[in-house]
Amino acid sequence: MNIGDLLGFLDTPVQQVFWLATLAVSAIGLAFGDRSVRVGVGLVLANFVLSGLVDHWVWFTIRAAVAGLDGGLFGLLVLLAWRSRRWWAHAAAAFALLGFFAHFIALVDQSIWWHAYVGLRWIFSAAVVLALLAGVVETPFARRYERWATAQG
Numbered sequence: 001m002n003i004g005d006l007l008g009f010l011d012t013p014v015q016q017v018f019w020l021a022t023l024a025v026s027a028i029g030l031a032f033g034d035r036s037v038r039v040g041v042g043l044v045l046a047n048f049v050l051s052g053l054v055d056h057w058v059w060f061t062i063r064a065a066v067a068g069l070d071g072g073l074f075g076l077l078v079l080l081a082w083r084s085r086r087w088w089a090h091a092a093a094a095f096a097l098l099g100f101f102a103h104f105i106a107l108v109d110q111s112i113w114w115h116a117y118v119g120l121r122w123i124f125s126a127a128v129v130l131a132l133l134a135g136v137v138e139t140p141f142a143r144r145y146e147r148w149a150t151a152q153g
Contacts (some may be wrong), residue, residue: 018122022048025133034142036084037135040092044128047073061110061117070121074100076127077128088138092131099124100117 022044029041047069054065075094099121106117 013048018126020087021126022129025129025136029132029136032139033136034139036080036086036089037132037139039080040089040132040135043073043076044132045082048125060107061112061114062103062107064103066121067100068095070100070103074130086135086138086142088131088135091134092128095124095127095131099128 015100024062025042026045029037033041051066051069054069055063057065074093074096077089077096081089085091102117102124105120106112
């Protein structure tokens with residue numbers, strides 16, 4: 001068994017690269033991120049896995065179950081942003097909201113090309129993953145700031 005066998009269930013090489021990049025960022029986040037980054041990684045991974053399981057359920061012109069999962073991801077990222085007060089969590093929640101809106105855009109305007117709808121969702125998903133990566137990069141700076149703020153009183 002090799003990586004090609006594991007990724008064989010994905011349709012295109014672009015999907016394979018996207019999943020590998022997401023898994024790489026997730027591994028980096030779990031290894032080097034703080035608690036809020038690890039929670040964000042868990043939320044994103046759960047959303048990706050669950051979305052993959054229900055991706056074939058199409059209602060009118062949208063993937064309704066994926067829309068529900070994306071809405072749930074947005075809500076949970078908003079809670080994370082309120083609790084962590086880190087800028088990347090707010091950015092991830094904002095991109096998740098835009099990805100959630102993409103479903104409604106395709107529902108309201110059914111003339112939208114299917115690949116544009118899916119591509120828009122992918123762009124915002126990639127932006128959420130990049131926000132997580134920014135959270136990993138920011139983690140040492142946030143820790144240093146917390147130590148400084150504690151020392152200041």
